[in-house]
Amino acid sequence: MSLDSHKTPTMPHALEFKSSTFSVPVLVLSSVDLGIIEQQLQEKIKLAPEFFRNSPLVLDLQEINKQGLGINIEELTGIIRKAGLFPVGVRGGNVQQNKQALELLIPVYSVHKGGVTAENKKQKTITPAPVPEQKTDTDIGIGETTLITQPIRSGQRIYAAGDLIILAQVSAGAEIMAEGNIHVYNTLRGRALAGVRGNTEARIFCIDLQAELISIAGNYKVSEDLDDTVRNKPVQIYLQDQALIIKDIVQPH
Amino acid sequence: MARIIVVTSGKGGVGKTTTSAAIAMGLAKKGHKTAVIDFDVGLRNLDLIMGCERRVVYDFVNVINQEASLNQALIRDKNCNLLYILPASQTRDKEALSQEGVGRVLDELKKDFKYIVCDSPAGIEKGAHLAMYFADDAFVVTNPEVSSVRDSDRMLGILASKSRRAEQNEEPIKEYLLLTRYSPERVKLGEMLSVDDVQDILSLHLLGVIPESKSVLNSSNSGIPVILDEKSDAGQAYADIVARYLGENRPHRFIDDKKGFFSKLFGSK
Ligand SMILES: Nc1ncnc2c1ncn2[C@@H]1O[C@H](COP(=O)(O)OP(=O)(O)OP(=O)(O)O)[C@@H](O)[C@H]1O
Numbered sequence A: 001m002s003l004d005s006h007k008t009p010t011m012p013h014a015l016e017f018k019s020s021t022f023s024v025p026v027l028v029l030s031s032v033d034l035g036i037i038e039q040q041l042q043e044k045i046k047l048a049p050e051f052f053r054n055s056p057l058v059l060d061l062q063e064i065n066k067q068g069l070g071i072n073i074e075e076l077t078g079i080i081r082k083a084g085l086f087p088v089g090v091r092g093g094n095v096q097q098n099k100q101a102l103e104l105l106i107p108v109y110s111v112h113k114g115g116v117t118a119e120n121k122k123q124k125t126i127t128p129a130p131v132p133e134q135k136t137d138t139d140i141g142i143g144e145t146t147l148i149t150q151p152i153r154s155g156q157r158i159y160a161a162g163d164l165i166i167l168a169q170v171s172a173g174a175e176i177m178a179e180g181n182i183h184v185y186n187t188l189r190g191r192a193l194a195g196v197r198g199n200t201e202a203r204i205f206c207i208d209l210q211a212e213l214i215s216i217a218g219n220y221k222v223s224e225d226l227d228d229t230v231r232n233k234p235v236q237i238y239l240q241d242q243a244l245i246i247k248d249i250v251q252p253h
Numbered sequence B: 001m002a003r004i005i006v007v008t009s010g011k012g013g014v015g016k017t018t019t020s021a022a023i024a025m026g027l028a029k030k031g032h033k034t035a036v037i038d039f040d041v042g043l044r045n046l047d048l049i050m051g052c053e054r055r056v057v058y059d060f061v062n063v064i065n066q067e068a069s070l071n072q073a074l075i076r077d078k079n080c081n082l083l084y085i086l087p088a089s090q091t092r093d094k095e096a097l098s099q100e101g102v103g104r105v106l107d108e109l110k111k112d113f114k115y116i117v118c119d120s121p122a123g124i125e126k127g128a129h130l131a132m133y134f135a136d137d138a139f140v141v142t143n144p145e146v147s148s149v150r151d152s153d154r155m156l157g158i159l160a161s162k163s164r165r166a167e168q169n170e171e172p173i174k175e176y177l178l179l180t181r182y183s184p185e186r187v188k189l190g191e192m193l194s195v196d197d198v199q200d201i202l203s204l205h206l207l208g209v210i211p212e213s214k215s216v217l218n219s220s221n222s223g224i225p226v227i228l229d230e231k232s233d234a235g236q237a238y239a240d241i242v243a244r245y246l247g248e249n250r251p252h253r254f255i256d257d258k259k260g261f262f263s264k265l266f267g268s269k
C-alpha cells in the first residue's frame, strides 16, 4: 500500500507513505520490582550483547496488569534505556500507563490475538524470544530452510525463520539464530540459538562443538558449561524436560 | 582489467602499510603499472615508507574535493617508474573522504593502472570501510596472536557483507591471508599462534608468511620498501607473495625455524 503525495510539477517528490512490517523484540514483564527487572535485564543482555545493542523494544504490561500490579513507566523506560535498548512502544497498558507512555513520546499499541504469549519464565531462559528486525545480515522467509555456504564471521548475525543449514564455519563472535533447527557442518565457535520463538522441539547439530553459547527455545548453556566429553565433537543438542541435552551425534540415544 | 586490492586488518599496527608499500612495488617491478593509495587520512605513513614525503604537494583529499587533478597529486616512485603514490592528507580527518568521491578517484585510476593498492587505516570505521568498499581482492594482514586473528575475522565479515560487491550481489571479494611478523621460535615456545592455528580459525587462502625481521624497520627508516632489499627474509617473503598472487606456484617459506628449510608446503600435515 502506498499513498503517494499529490505531485505538483514544481515540487520534487519528497515523501511517500508505505506500510511495512517489522519484527521487534517484546519484553514481557511479570514483576514490578524495578531492581529485579534491571538486574535480570542486564543478565540477559550480557548473554547476547551484540544482539541487544541499540535494539528497539516493545514493553508488554499485560501480565503485571492482570495481576493488578502498578508500574511507573518513566522509571521503567529509564532502566531500559540505561541497558542500551530503545523502548519504541507499550502494549497491554492501562489508561494511566498509556497516558504516561504517550507523554514520554512512546507509542501505544493494542494487544492482538496470536501475538507472543507470555509464558512463565524458568531460570536460565532467554525471554522474550528475540524476534529480528532489519538488523540481522540475513532474514529469511517462514518455514523455509536457509542454506549458507560462506563462513559466518565475528560480528555477523544470521536469522532464519525456518531451519538453518550452514556448511562453513561459524566464528567466535558470530551469532546464528533460527526459529527451527540449526545444522552446522563445520566448526561452531560462535553463538547458536535454535527455536528462538519458543519451539522446544528444535535441535542444534554440529560437527565440532566449540560454541560460545547454545540455546534452544531460550534454554541455554555457555561455553563454560560445556565439558570435555562434548567439546570438539560432533554433537546434537536438544531439550528434554527443559534441560539441554548434548549428545555425541553418532551414539544411539 | 584493473584490479583494486585492499590491504586491511581491523587491528592496528600489524603491518598493513609495510605490506602495501612492498606489494605495490613488487607488482610494479613485475611490469604492471600500479598505484598505491594511503587511506589513513590524518596520519600519513605510506609516503614515509615509500620515501616520497618531501615531494607531497597535493593529496587524496584534494583530489576528492577536486582541488587538484589526479595527475597533479600522484607521485612517481623514485625507484620504479611504473609505481605511483597517492598520499593521504595530514591536515584533514577521515570525514573528508566520501564514498562517491573515493569511487570517482578509483574509476579514474582504473583507466590507467593495472593494480590499485589501497592501504587501509586500522579499525572498522569510515576510513577502513571506504578502503575496502570498492575492492576486488583483499589482503588480510594478520599477526599470529588471538586479538589480531579475531579482528581479521571481523574484517572478513565486513568484506563479505558491506562491500560494493556484496551489496550489488556480485562475485565476492577474493580474500587472502598474509601472516606477518611471524616468528617460528616464538611459535615453538607457545608464545604465538602457529600458521596452522590461524588457518584453523580463519580458514582462508594463505598467500604467504612474512617473518618478523629487522630489515622491515631498516627499510622504512631509509624510505625504501622492504621488497627491494632482496637479501632480506622479509623482502623475499613479499616477493613470493607477489609472485603467488600473480599465479606463480611457489612453496611457502619462513614457517619453520630451520634455516634454509624451503620445501615445507603448507597444508600437508
Ligand atoms: N615483518 C615485520 N617484522 C618486523 N617489524 C615489522 C614487520 N612488519 C611490520 N613491522 C613493524 O610494525 C610496525 C607497524 O607496521 P605498519 O605501519 O606497516 O602497520 P599498519 O598495520 O599499517 O599500522 P596502522 O594500523 O597504524 O596503519 C612498524 O614499526 C613496522 O616497522
Ligand SMILES: [Mg+2]
Residues within 6 Å of the ligand: B016, B017, B018, B040, B045, B119, B120, B121
Ligand atoms: Mg598503516
